[in-house]
Amino acid sequence: MTDTALPPKFDAESIMTEPDLTGRFGEFGGRFVPETLIPACQELDAGFRDAWTDPSFREEFATILRDYAGRPSLLTECFRLGEHLGLRVLMKREDLNHTGSHKINNVLGQAMLAKRMGKTRLVAETGAGQHGVASATAAALMGLECKVYMGEVDVERQALNVFRMRLLGAEVEAVQSGSRTLKDAVNEAMRDWVATVGNTHYCLGSVMGPHPYPWMVRQFHRVIGDEAREQCRALTGDDPDVVVACVGGGSNAIGIFSGFVDTRARLVGVEPAGGAAVARGVPGVVHGMRSYLMQDEYGQVEEAKSISAGLDYPGVGPEHSYLSSIGRAEYPNVTDDEVIEAFKLLSRIEGIIPALEPAHAIAWLVREAHTMRGQTVVLNLSGRGDKDVSQMMDVLTARGELA
Amino acid sequence: MTGRLEAHLREIRSAGRKALVPYITGGYPGWEDAIRAAAANGADAIEIGIPFSDPVMDGPVIQQASQAALESGTTPQSVLEAVPGLDVEIPLVVMTYYNLVHHDGHRRFAHRMVEAGISGCILPDLPLEESEPWTRAADHEGIETVMLAAPTAPDERLPRIAARARGFLYSVGLLGVTGERDSLAASATALAARLKAITDVPVLVGVGVSNAQQAYEVSRVADGVIQGASVVRRLVESGPDAVGDYVAEVRRAIDS
């Protein structure tokens, strides 16, 4: 495809429409990658447009989401939590998907697309390991080779997921450069892709990176929001007052926001205090995109630090920067201590052990509930806590909360 | 108007010689002496790396040198402020990543380079489509923006890249990041030949040109070579004198 051909527009009526021809949402996004990758990004853009407008691809995607990932995921009303907080809480249960998080939606879409484009190998970055596990799963399902880059620090924090990826037949490489967390895993995956672009698809795990990734990954995740909106209407007869999700790169949040952006609902993306790109960052360019980015006075990218490997990312997807800049969504942050309390609370009051990432959204809800009395809140429970229990056992033991 | 870097490289080509451009990581211990040693041993221009936290086009050797430089407190300003004191005659080119420019401001960063006596700039994560805000500032300040061309580019793309190139055209030698390889990729000479066929701008091959022999092979087709990881590894392992020796060795090879 040439750079100037006018592609068909999707969702033209929504605030969350397609980015412009340069891949921008407002002034955010773009395609800042080494020249070697430009043709691959263009090819992916064309390949995705072609697939997404092809009814047979859409049908196959819907089928695999249903029969393999287990969609639609439930919308569970959390009565006891609601009573505790003085409002109505509906949880979108992405934790019940196959592999235990929302990540599977995007990965199945990208793996199908990679196959359709003739690629035989996936590379992926991962933080908490959920995207790595999902990628390894999709690769196994579709007969693709898979290599996952994971920061050395995260390999230690998330040993269980490393083992799962290896069981699924993926190769896992511990990344030792930089801060040895998610951002460095992205760098390493990009370096791999630069060298292998002929047969390899970079299966990026969030709504970040160069165009078309932020848009494509959003489209693969919008099923979360589309389902939740229908489910919420069926259950309450109305749209919710508030929609809240955690934000690392922002894929689960953008997925649920896309179902509600054109309603009156307040949209809230919760970042960790130690990785608050929107609150603490300024516009910068890394990993192929222009977006809010935590950086020092010279423009060196700062390390994100939080209790949750999946949210330890100093940037944020460009569409979130855009939604923030136009005032459509807000991006508060919560501390590790608040997250630990929320993790315990949901476990005890609802019998649901959340992943540490969505525990950020719960923590915000707990803190702010007094300002929302009587309102209806849809919260995206993006993943389950199995992967985090050994880390939490250490944390709670150190705090003297476990015998 | 042709800038100093491009004029110099054209002159070398007219004289029937090949250009040799070593890369040194700014701020790494001994970097200034390494640049002096390279200049004294036959370098025609030098690329000075300004270290960035997330260098996606670099392999382990340059990554580690960059990280060491950053950890010892290197900043863009500290590198640029040291440049006038290098006291070398040949053109100097900054190679860094776009966020450092974006963060400082295009005009301000270009101006800092001019004040330091830098001739050109390479930003490997700023492709043609995104380059306009920077090239406008760079052109205005008189900084020559070197563009990269990669083996993956279709034919129709190359003339557009060449048209925007100032100083020289950086022909990426292989699919991959900086680092030494046992043998020269076939793509190194193939792309250089494709570029030579469509542009008059000097074409230099870099990334994956790892020793004197490979530099010789590339220089049979291209107007010159860039030596990155092989130079930085010598600086890291043995210090500035080893850089000088190596540059002299490559010089002899490409002049033969």
Ligand SMILES: Cc1ncc(COP(=O)(O)O)c(C=O)c1O
């Ligand atoms: C359960 C869960 N939620 C959220 C995230 C953060 O990603 P994103 O912000 O793209 O949804 C992760 C990442 O690993 C995750 O595992």
